[in-house]
Amino acid sequence: MHGVTVKIDPMRMKRRLDALAEFGRDPQGGWTRYSFTPEYIQAQNLVKEWLEEAGMKVRLDPVGNLVGRLEGIDGTLPAVAMGSHIDTVKNGGKFDGNLGVVAAVEVVQTIVENHIAHRHPIEVIVFVEEEGARFGSVMLGSRAMLGLVTLEDLHKHHDEAGITLYQALRSMGLSPEKIPASVVPPGYYKAFFEMHIEQGAILDSMNIPVGIVEGIAAPVWLAIRITGRADHAGTTPMNLRRDALSAAAEIVLAVEKIARETDKSTVATVGRLQVKPGGINIVPGEVKMTVDIRDIDVQRRQTVVKKIEDAVKVVCQRREISYEINEIVRIEPVMLPAKMRQLIASAAEEVNVPYCKIISGASHDAQIMAQITPVGMIFAPSKGGLSHCPQEYTELEDIAVCTRVLLSSVLKII
Numbered sequence: 091m092h093g094v095t096v097k098i099d100p101m102r103m104k105r106r107l108d109a110l111a112e113f114g115r116d117p118q119g120g121w122t123r124y125s126f127t128p129e130y131i132q133a134q135n136l137v138k139e140w141l142e143e144a145g146m147k148v149r150l151d152p153v154g155n156l157v158g159r160l161e162g163i164d165g166t167l168p169a170v171a172m173g174s175h176i177d178t179v180k181n182g183g184k185f186d187g188n189l190g191v192v193a194a195v196e197v198v199q200t201i202v203e204n205h206i207a208h209r210h211p212i213e214v215i216v217f218v219e220e221e222g223a224r225f226g227s228v229m230l231g232s233r234a235m236l237g238l239v240t241l242e243d244l245h246k247h248h249d250e251a252g253i254t255l256y257q258a259l260r261s262m263g264l265s266p267e268k269i270p271a272s273v274v275p276p277g278y279y280k281a282f283f284e285m286h287i288e289q290g291a292i293l294d295s296m297n298i299p300v301g302i303v304e305g306i307a308a309p310v311w312l313a314i315r316i317t318g319r320a321d322h323a324g325t326t327p328m329n330l331r332r333d334a335l336s337a338a339a340e341i342v343l344a345v346e347k348i349a350r351e352t353d354k355s356t357v358a359t360v361g362r363l364q365v366k367p368g369g370i371n372i373v374p375g376e377v378k379m380t381v382d383i384r385d386i387d388v389q390r391r392q393t394v395v396k397k398i399e400d401a402v403k404v405v406c407q408r409r410e411i412s413y414e415i416n417e418i419v420r421i422e423p424v425m426l427p428a429k430m431r432q433l434i435a436s437a438a439e440e441v442n443v444p445y446c447k448i449i450s451g452a453s454h455d456a457q458i459m460a461q462i463t464p465v466g467m468i469f470a471p472s473k474g475g476l477s478h479c480p481q482e483y484t485e486l487e488d489i490a491v492c493t494r495v496l497l498s499s500v501l502k503i504i
């Protein structure tokens with residue numbers, strides 16, 4: 091019953107969220123804190139201080155995950171872990187990922203401050219490059235921890251400046267060659283919890299402070315390159331053009347139409363579109379665009395992927411334009427174990443707060459960790475459902491309630 095009597099410190103959590111927000115503030119709005127950038131390292135060092143303040147031993151694994159460990163009575167037992175990420179999307183918000191890390195530290199620090207005995211070791215993990223915003227390699231840290239990332243991947247993924255993941259890791263003094271040896275063995279973890287903002291409008295619209303995640307949808311990311319022909323905008327008749335941007339425009343609308351026509355849980359987004367050469371008086375010769383396709387159901391998602399690929403082919407063939415489609419991400423959706431959902435539900439009842447079951451449209455490291463250990467995920471409401479934008483906001487009262495549920499859940503199994 092510790093979970094109810096033991097008090098977390100919401101003001102400490104607020105101070106820490108505000109302190110993290112000092113790193114990566116973007117003049118264009120919100121936060122842009124990409125993995126392995128100076129602002130990321132400053133934020134990571136701050137979290138390292140907190141982990142040590144909470145009594146944890148801290149290590150950086152070969153791919154750059156920051157891991158705090160608090161020994162239990164029996165160090166041979168599997169660890170109970172919590173975690174999330176502190177990298178952001180471009181012009182993102184201050185709660186996505188950061189909240190889960192601050193909450194995990196708060197839970198451990200509360201356990202230590204209240205001298206609560208625990209048999210299992212406890213770990214807090216700050217996964218690197220969860221967003222894939224810089225290198226296109228979503229959930230790099232958790233996938234590397236499970237041995238799902240190869241050296242070839244590290245050489246393949248690069249940022250807009252052409253720096254590869256491998257080069258970035260080396261420049262951080264990390265040892266990519268040691269990633270295979272650092273893979274977490276089966277049975278190393280007893281369970282993994284991630285607290286995260288919902289990033290959608292369900293909890294806020296129902297004014298329910300706690301979401302218990304049943305399943306996590308997952309993305310396929312396509313990188314499409316359309317190659318037409320750059321031409322003079324004044325002298326090239328319309329019927330002779332190979333206008334890559336007009337083709338891309340048809341494809342953007344086809345992506346939206348295909349997703350709209352399928353079940354409402356399938357979503358597809360063209361988030362990035364780059365036009366070359368980009369002159370006012372030049373018919374666009376090349377377009378690079380991305381498509382993010384998601385669903386909780388793999389079949390439904392694959393049907394949409396296939397329809398989109400077919401649409402690209404039809405548009406480009408009709409316009410006599412060449413194209414190339416590369417699949418750069420494919421993560422599997424996951425349903426979370428009922429016993430973890432029930433554990434969190436009983437914790438929420440102990441804390442005496444309303445909760446509801448929810449499916450996550452966003453992807454999370456939790457869905458990777460679910461491949462090696464039972465996972466539980468707790469959502470806090472996002473005001474107005476806004477996320478991946480500067481306006482992202484979660485009320486401190488909701489943060490406190492969710493953290494108490496996280497604490498109460500963890501206390502049940504350590």
Ligand code: HGY
Nearest residue numbers: 220221451452453454
């Ligand atoms: O893209 C996502 O769903 C998450 O924010 N990484």
Ligand code: MN
Nearest residue numbers: 179186221478
């Ligand atoms: Mn995100």
Ligand code: MN
Nearest residue numbers: 186187220286
């Ligand atoms: Mn996130």
Ligand code: MN
Nearest residue numbers: 297471485488
């Ligand atoms: Mn509220």
